Amino acid sequence: MATIAPQTRAPVKDARFFLIMAVAMSLSIVAGFSVQLGFGRSSFAVPWPYHLHGVLFFGWVALYLAQHITIAADNRKLHASLGKAAYLFIPAMLAAGTAIMVVVARRTGGPFFFHKSEFLWSNVMVLWCFGALAFWALRRRRYTGWHRRLMLCAMAILTGPGLGRLLPAPLLIPNSWLIITLITMIWPVIGMIADKRSRGSVHPAYWWGLGAYAATFALSMLIAYSEPGMAITEWIVAGTPGADRPMEPFLPPGFTM
Numbered sequence: 001m002a003t004i005a006p007q008t009r010a011p012v013k014d015a016r017f018f019l020i021m022a023v024a025m026s027l028s029i030v031a032g033f034s035v036q037l038g039f040g041r042s043s044f045a046v047p048w049p050y051h052l053h054g055v056l057f058f059g060w061v062a063l064y065l066a067q068h069i070t071i072a073a074d075n076r077k078l079h080a081s082l083g084k085a086a087y088l089f090i091p092a093m094l095a096a097g098t099a100i101m102v103v104v105a106r107r108t109g110g111p112f113f114f115h116k117s118e119f120l121w122s123n124v125m126v127l128w129c130f131g132a133l134a135f136w137a138l139r140r141r142r143y144t145g146w147h148r149r150l151m152l153c154a155m156a157i158l159t160g161p162g163l164g165r166l167l168p169a170p171l172l173i174p175n176s177w178l179i180i181t182l183i184t185m186i187w188p189v190i191g192m193i194a195d196k197r198s199r200g201s202v203h204p205a206y207w208w209g210l211g212a213y214a215a216t217f218a219l220s221m222l223i224a225y226s227e228p229g230m231a232i233t234e235w236i237v238a239g240t241p242g243a244d245r246p247m248e249p250f251l252p253p254g255f256t257m
Contacts, residue, residue, distance in 0.1 A: 153209025
């Protein structure tokens with residue numbers, strides 16, 4: 001009977017792979033922000049919504065990494081206890097993340113190397129895609145294969161700001177946002193390749209997770225570049241400094257890398 005009992009624990013090799021991926025994704029985020037801070041392109045002298053956003057999102061990075069460390073160490077009790085925090089983090093991140101996009105759009109119009117409307121619409125929509133995938137992963141926590149892979153797809157979305165700060169985004173105009181987003185999709189693709197090599201096939205969670213991300217991104221771009229989408233963007237920034245910058249990405253006068 002022992003030979004036909006359902007498997008309740010994922011192989012150690014799988015846990016090690018997902019831990020490595022969690023470390024790599026976390027480092028890409030931390031490195032991106034650290035580099036910009038080191039070059040003096042970022043500053044802590046910003047309004048309080050920036051700080052709230054930073055605390056919540058870096059808190060999530062720490063939680064995500066801790067979850068993979070605990071499961072790799074087979075500390076399932078602590079893993080389950082920490083996992084409960086995700087139910088509070090995710091809605092808080094969605095609220096703070098949506099708010100900060102509006103604040104940035106009104107304050108500066110967004111980074112100059114992004115289209116103003118795509119920055120607002122696509123950022124918000126893929127953030128909510130992260131929330132949907134993360135909640136789905138939590139609902140599937142008893143099914144380790146689904147849980148880990150859906151959460152990886154969700155986390156891949158959050159690596160965008162970090163990776164974007166490591167890339168020469170101004171040199172990628174007018175496709176900076178598209179290129180950075182496509183690069184974040186490499187994480188699930190790596191998972192797919194690992195699945196193919198170790199399992200012989202790709203787990204369906206990757207197809208659903210990456211598919212949802214890609215579809216959300218495509219829809220967000222269609223809305224962002226539509227006349228109604230740009231009209232809403234202009235309405236949101238009307239009467240603020242964000243309204244003064246062009247809708248299209250641009251290089252400021254005298255800009256140097």
